[in-house]
Amino acid sequence: MVLTLSEVSGSLQDRFHGGDTEGREGGLLRASANFVAESFAGGMAFRSKRSAVCSESPTTSHGSTLSVSSMMSTSPSKPSVMNASSVCSKPIPIGTKKHGSHTDKGQFHTLIDAMRAQSPPHLHSLHGDTPEAFDLEAAVYKNWLEKHPSALKSFDRVIRHAHKKQIVVFLDYDGTLSPIVEDPERAFMSPEMRATVKEVASSFPTAVISGRSRPKVEQFVQLPELYYAGSHGMDIVGPAKSSDGFRVKGTKARDKKGNDLVEFQPASEYLPLINKVTAALIETTKIIKGAKVENNKFCVSVHFRRVREESWEELAALVGDVMKDFPTLSLTHGRKVLEVRPSIEWDKGKAVDFLLNSLGFKDTSDVIPLYFGDDKTDEDAFKMINTTKYGYSILVSSVSKSTAAKLSLQDPSEVMEFLRKLMHWKKWGSESRSGMQTGGSKYTMIP
Numbered sequence: 001m002v003l004t005l006s007e008v009s010g011s012l013q014d015r016f017h018g019g020d021t022e023g024r025e026g027g028l029l030r031a032s033a034n035f036v037a038e039s040f041a042g043g044m045a046f047r048s049k050r051s052a053v054c055s056e057s058p059t060t061s062h063g064s065t066l067s068v069s070s071m072m073s074t075s076p077s078k079p080s081v082m083n084a085s086s087v088c089s090k091p092i093p094i095g096t097k098k099h100g101s102h103t104d105k106g107q108f109h110t111l112i113d114a115m116r117a118q119s120p121p122h123l124h125s126l127h128g129d130t131p132e133a134f135d136l137e138a139a140v141y142k143n144w145l146e147k148h149p150s151a152l153k154s155f156d157r158v159i160r161h162a163h164k165k166q167i168v169v170f171l172d173y174d175g176t177l178s179p180i181v182e183d184p185e186r187a188f189m190s191p192e193m194r195a196t197v198k199e200v201a202s203s204f205p206t207a208v209i210s211g212r213s214r215p216k217v218e219q220f221v222q223l224p225e226l227y228y229a230g231s232h233g234m235d236i237v238g239p240a241k242s243s244d245g246f247r248v249k250g251t252k253a254r255d256k257k258g259n260d261l262v263e264f265q266p267a268s269e270y271l272p273l274i275n276k277v278t279a280a281l282i283e284t285t286k287i288i289k290g291a292k293v294e295n296n297k298f299c300v301s302v303h304f305r306r307v308r309e310e311s312w313e314e315l316a317a318l319v320g321d322v323m324k325d326f327p328t329l330s331l332t333h334g335r336k337v338l339e340v341r342p343s344i345e346w347d348k349g350k351a352v353d354f355l356l357n358s359l360g361f362k363d364t365s366d367v368i369p370l371y372f373g374d375d376k377t378d379e380d381a382f383k384m385i386n387t388t389k390y391g392y393s394i395l396v397s398s399v400s401k402s403t404a405a406k407l408s409l410q411d412p413s414e415v416m417e418f419l420r421k422l423m424h425w426k427k428w429g430s431e432s433r434s435g436m437q438t439g440g441s442k443y444t445m446i447p
């Protein structure tokens, strides 16, 4: 039997990006410390219903066949994403058992699977640069684009109600405003991107929502006119307008121009614990070449982009060991990074909601919130945006991914292109409504 493209595509997307569990329930592995401890202790295996599907071979456009089952093999020599969907979005109750040796590889598949699923390989990297692999990859992406069309091509739809509503722009930082690079300290945004964001912020309320610490991301962006939410939304500085009925929590502050601001840090009591876990993680993981621990104030990143894959299991075990001593912290993951954060009901989605409220938009049908993000933790924001009447969630990705985002852009350069298009519309589209030629499709990109 030959599978149809959509069957192959659906199955591959699940394989490579965490499967249904991720798309439906949150797109975020929210594994608690307990989850890690338990999975180490008991060899926990939450397998997706889909983990055994698609063992047939699709025919490629070249007429030869690629074995889908072989693409999904878990051979140690190839990055395995076979059990990416085994990750669970819910915290798992802590086990009482202590895991024995972290060299017992069979006992923590779940975390390893999550690590492997973070920067999913292209098909051609799994199967060589064969024309068939490239063709199949292109076909899978094309199929995915039908479900998550390009925001550039959907621009008219996005700004359809913009003459009556307030656009608010939310931007993730790494992978959205700056390209993903090996060294997190060198994730600079280009001067062109900075100029574009500055222009956008002069017309629309604009916020950067990042996993980084707020001071760090402010330093990278260097635009004081923006609002910032660092530590995955746990460190917010926003406007203090507030809409009726919404009590702006947090401390009142003022910016240099005397505008009222509000600072909100829902995890402030975790600060000492975060410093403690950071120290423990630095000490414990220092034996792993390439591992890097980054203190993001209310959360901590353990980077493994520069760790050889052979050492991932050891790193996972070491992080798991540390986490057992911090039962009130949780483990999530992003792009080649494990993230330790307080186990509180707060995420980027809540931060977006908070900022919309503090901007005065309690009724979200008065606003067109646009959210751009590339990572797992942005999924919470996508879902929040999807609850609004006119908002658009936009995933930045050049590969197919299971996501709640409605639209997509390939990379930061397309984000910049979209923002420029928005500014062009703002400048010329608005004027066109007062007599000049109008019509979304006539808005062209500023070169």
Ligand SMILES: O=P(O)(O)OC[C@H]1O[C@H](O[C@H]2O[C@H](CO)[C@@H](O)[C@H](O)[C@H]2O)[C@H](O)[C@@H](O)[C@@H]1O
Binding pocket: 172, 173, 174, 175, 179, 180, 181, 182, 183, 184, 185, 187, 209, 210, 211, 212, 294, 296, 301, 303, 305, 334, 335, 336, 337, 339, 375, 377
């Ligand atoms: O929410 P974000 O602004 O996207 O922050 C998420 C994490 O971004 C950074 O790590 C990622 O980008 C690095 C630089 O390109 C890259 O080396 C790393 O592999 C990526 O995971 C940041 O360093 C983390 O602390 C953030 O949590």
